[in-house]
Amino acid sequence: MGKETWRSRIENSSDATLGLRGTLLEIIKAENLSVEYYRSQFSLSNVEVSVDQGEIVLLTGPSASGKSTLLYCLSGIIPHCINVSRYAGEVYICGENARKTPFVSIMKNCGVVLQNPTSQIFGMTVEEDMVFGLENLCLKRDEIKNRLDETLEFVNLEKYREADPLTLSGGEKQRVAIASMLVMRPKILFLDEPTSNLDPRGTREILLMLRKLREAGKTVVLVERKIEHILPFVDRIIALDRGEITLDAEPRRFFADEELVKRLGVNVPQVVRVAYGLRERIGLAEIPTSIDELRDVLAKMRSDSV
Amino acid sequence: MKLVGYVKRDSAIHRLDPRVKIAIVGVLSLVCLMFTNPVIMMALFLFLVILSAIARIAVVFLSRILPMIPVAASAFVLWTLFFNYSNPDSGARALFHYAFITVDQASVMYGAAMSFRVLTILGLPLLFFATTTFNALSLALVKLRLNYIIAFTVALSLRFIDYGLEEMSMIREAQVSRGLKLRTRTMIERPQNIISLLKPLMERFMRFQEYLAISMDLRAFGAIPTRTFYIESKMKIWDYLILAIMILFLLGSILLRLRGWGIMV
Amino acid sequence: MKELVEIRDLWFRYGKESAWVLQGINLAIEEGELVSIIGQNGCGKTTLVKHVNGLLKPTKGDVLVKGFNTKNMETHELAKFVGHVFQYPDSQIFADTIFNEVSFGPRNLGFAPNEIEEAVSSSLRKVELQKDLDVRPDSLSIGEKERLAIADILAMKPDILILDEPTTGQDYFTCEAIMKICRELVDSGKTVMMISHDMDLVARWSDRVVVMSDGKIVADRTPAGVFTDFDLLESVEINPLQVSLLARMLGMENTPVSTDAMIESLMDWLPR
Numbered sequence: 001m002g003k004e005t006w007r008s009r010i011e012n013s014s015d016a017t018l019g020l021r022g023t024l025l026e027i028i029k030a031e032n033l034s035v036e037y038y039r040s041q042f043s044l045s046n047v048e049v050s051v052d053q054g055e056i057v058l059l060t061g062p063s064a065s066g067k068s069t070l071l072y073c074l075s076g077i078i079p080h081c082i083n084v085s086r087y088a089g090e091v092y093i094c095g096e097n098a099r100k101t102p103f104v105s106i107m108k109n110c111g112v113v114l115q116n117p118t119s120q121i122f123g124m125t126v127e128e129d130m131v132f133g134l135e136n137l138c139l140k141r142d143e144i145k146n147r148l149d150e151t152l153e154f155v156n157l158e159k160y161r162e163a164d165p166l167t168l169s170g171g172e173k174q175r176v177a178i179a180s181m182l183v184m185r186p187k188i189l190f191l192d193e194p195t196s197n198l199d200p201r202g203t204r205e206i207l208l209m210l211r212k213l214r215e216a217g218k219t220v221v222l223v224e225r226k227i228e229h230i231l232p233f234v235d236r237i238i239a240l241d242r243g244e245i246t247l248d249a250e251p252r253r254f255f256a257d258e259e260l261v262k263r264l265g266v267n268v269p270q271v272v273r274v275a276y277g278l279r280e281r282i283g284l285a286e287i288p289t290s291i292d293e294l295r296d297v298l299a300k301m302r303s304d305s306v
Numbered sequence: 307m308k309l310v311g312y313v314k315r316d317s318a319i320h321r322l323d324p325r326v327k328i329a330i331v332g333v334l335s336l337v338c339l340m341f342t343n344p345v346i347m348m349a350l351f352l353f354l355v356i357l358s359a360i361a362r363i364a365v366v367f368l369s370r371i372l373p374m375i376p377v378a379a380s381a382f383v384l385w386t387l388f389f390n391y392s393n394p395d396s397g398a399r400a401l402f403h404y405a406f407i408t409v410d411q412a413s414v415m416y417g418a419a420m421s422f423r424v425l426t427i428l429g430l431p432l433l434f435f436a437t438t439t440f441n442a443l444s445l446a447l448v449k450l451r452l453n454y455i456i457a458f459t460v461a462l463s464l465r466f467i468d469y470g471l472e473e474m475s476m477i478r479e480a481q482v483s484r485g486l487k488l489r490t491r492t493m494i495e496r497p498q499n500i501i502s503l504l505k506p507l508m509e510r511f512m513r514f515q516e517y518l519a520i521s522m523d524l525r526a527f528g529a530i531p532t533r534t535f536y537i538e539s540k541m542k543i544w545d546y547l548i549l550a551i552m553i554l555f556l557l558g559s560i561l562l563r564l565r566g567w568g569i570m571v
Numbered sequence: 572m573k574e575l576v577e578i579r580d581l582w583f584r585y586g587k588e589s590a591w592v593l594q595g596i597n598l599a600i601e602e603g604e605l606v607s608i609i610g611q612n613g614c615g616k617t618t619l620v621k622h623v624n625g626l627l628k629p630t631k632g633d634v635l636v637k638g639f640n641t642k643n644m645e646t647h648e649l650a651k652f653v654g655h656v657f658q659y660p661d662s663q664i665f666a667d668t669i670f671n672e673v674s675f676g677p678r679n680l681g682f683a684p685n686e687i688e689e690a691v692s693s694s695l696r697k698v699e700l701q702k703d704l705d706v707r708p709d710s711l712s713i714g715e716k717e718r719l720a721i722a723d724i725l726a727m728k729p730d731i732l733i734l735d736e737p738t739t740g741q742d743y744f745t746c747e748a749i750m751k752i753c754r755e756l757v758d759s760g761k762t763v764m765m766i767s768h769d770m771d772l773v774a775r776w777s778d779r780v781v782v783m784s785d786g787k788i789v790a791d792r793t794p795a796g797v798f799t800d801f802d803l804l805e806s807v808e809i810n811p812l813q814v815s816l817l818a819r820m821l822g823m824e825n826t827p828v829s830t831d832a833m834i835e836s837l838m839d840w841l842p843r
Binding site for chain 3: 476480482485487488501502506510
Binding site for chain 1: 311312314439440462469514516517518519520521522523524525526527528529530532533534535536
């Protein structure tokens with residue numbers, strides 16, 4: 001294909017804005033997906049997932065449950081960047097079949113931030129790193145500059161524009177990695193354990209970023225094990241166990257079955273543990289999942305009886 | 307512990323076009339290899355140090371050269387002991403004589419020359435990478451008609467040398483904490499020791515490489531035959547001037563060399 | 572109570588040009604204590620624990636382990652007393668069989684063959700890894716590999732166990748298993764030093780919490796002492812525990828740090 005065809009194909013289909021909240025458009029769909037790696041430790045069996053535009057979905061589960069594998073499948077990394085010995089079923093990303101569409105087309109819709117930021121940082125400065133993808137896409141200089149300025153502001157890294165990303169803190173490095181993906185204006189952002197290596201300060205920076213992404217209506221799929229902090233920002237939780245989806249529900253319903261949740265090796269937040277205890281003692285009806293929710297329930301209980 | 311990393315400064319050297327810097331490295335390396343006079347060798351090395359001062363990275367440069375001192379010292383010892391250049395009839399004073407090893411004034415001079423040559427040859431790339439970002443380097447390589455995929459891969463690999471050293475250090479700490487003795491006399495234990503350090507390193511390297519490859523695909527690297535370069539790189543007057551000086555320097559050196567100057571007899 | 576680790580006025584920096592990473596640390600840890608060290612990255616926690624098994628030597632001050640000054644000992648010698656579990660422990664696996672992997676530590680320490688066998692089988696039992704001894708570690712799942720790596724450290728029978736961020740590289744089950752083992756160790760008179768960012772974990776399992784900031788110890792108290800002091804937590808930018816926050820928001824008298832304590836408090840707070 002000539003350079004012009006490539007350019008127009010990409011230019012015509014990229015978003016001008018960061019997306020609108022509220023449109024119930026199914027943006028990712030996995031049907032009957034079964035995948036096996038050559039090493040056959042990581043696999044998925046008969047997975048069905050549907051993600052709507054603007055949703056923030058959390059994938060969780062113990063080690064080797066398949067959560068990262070699922071992330072890779074939903075973003076097209078499997079099968080394009082990673083070879084698998086078996087791929088059955090279909091995944092549709094923004095309406096395109098993940099397996100049959102060339103990776104370049106999928107990639108413009110999906111921004112993926114992997115676990116180790118160091119393996120994703122290509123620039124000697126934050127600016128250099130962020131423009132790397134745009135340069136590869138042959139965007140014009142003006143366009144690159146606009147996107148660069150806009151995204152730097154969004155992730156609050158303007159003061160580090162000329163800094164070497166590898167000298168930054170964990171939270172800042174992670175934001176650089178996210179920024180380098182956001183600048184490519186993907187419709188969906190995939191984050192693989194964004195807070196796992198971070199200290200409390202870094203975690204907070206990422207949570208703020210998540211809130212901003214949510215407000216901007218971005219679709220986000222993330223894998224996390226420490227879910228206590230992430231919970232307020234999440235619309236839906238999908239729990240995996242040995243390659244199968246065992247639970248797929250919004251936070252409230254997700255924690256309803258205490259036995260199941262414990263069996264799945266999910267890190268249950270303190271608030272939920274308290275709620276479980278109260279359910280046992282005084283028959284609390286619903287399981288609140290955030291501090292505010294539990295506070296409201298308890299305050300109401302106390303004021304009701306007065 | 308950055309050995310190869312870019313050191314951000316605002317200096318004349320940093321602002322030079324990377325192609326000119328490549329030329330400087332090339333010319334100085336050639337000149338270095340052409341001559342054997344220790345005074346010239348020392349002058350070349352000092353010139354390098356002066357350049358690092360102009361680049362405002364003298365301290366960093368010297369601290370990075372420090373690990374190379376043992377190499378230079380070995381060169382000195384080796385050449386001094388084994389180099390037997392002087393004509394037996396020339397009357398040169400023999401300083402030391404043992405079996406087939408003869409050390410005389412000429413050998414010492416030659417040894418000195420070699421050790422400075424080592425320092426210069428090793429110091430040139432160090433200076434280069436301390437003053438040139440890998441992106442600028444790739445740009446230069448592309449303009450020199452090198453395929454940008456190759457150019458990038460080369461430049462990236464160099465950057466991650468430092469990362470590799472860090473990983474190595476972490477693995478060493480983990481294994482030493484399990485009682486691994488790094489200096490052991492028993493021959494039986496030694497291969498195990500090396501495996502305990504190398505195998506985890508290889509695994510980490512493989513995993514890192516996998517992630518790296520995926521990351522590059524995610525940023526559309528290589529998807530389109532050409533690419534935009536956000537960072538502009540045009541040759542300015544200064545660049546042409548320096549380039550001209552370098553070429554003249556090279557030609558001059560070749561001439562002098564052909565006349566037999568600057569080498570030891 | 573005997574002091575296993577004594578740190579006296581420890582100052583550390585990497586070179587004369589660098590900034591001080593540790594500034595005048597004084598810490599004494601006795602037998603039977605599970606001590607957690609918390610603080611932001613860069614506050615010196617990892618640097619501090621690296622002194623305990625000799626990976627780093629003090630620039631000023633002394634570190635004494637079981638009475639021995641670490642300045643005079645190499646890490647592999649200190650490995651007789653100190654076990655150090657790093658983040659992502661599965662990445663240090665290299666041997667061709669489970670037995671060779673888990674016996675690496677004991678062999679290095681010069682255990683006799685029958686001691687090695689006993690150490691290996693008992694530690695594998697503790698981490699609940701039921702596999703044949705000649706299985707290749709490569710074929711294990713990630714969770715199993717994590718346990719394998721820890722088994723090796725346990726097989727060395729350390730008196731002091733250092734855990735660097737146990738939740739980062741591990742999943743929930745493995746982490747709980749490790750913490751239970753730590754509790755057993757501590758109950759039998761050993762010592763555990765743990766670095767973690769998971770405050771819930773720290774509050775649940777620690778006997779003592781040391782808070783660090785900018786190379787100094789800013790607090791050294793019980794979990795309750797640390798996590799009820801909101802001013803302290805704010806000064807080091809650590810969020811309070813969910814239950815503590817909730818208690819404050821509800822205007823409760825006391826501030827629990829565990830879910831059980833919270834439930835009990837709520838039972839009193841709520842009307843019948």
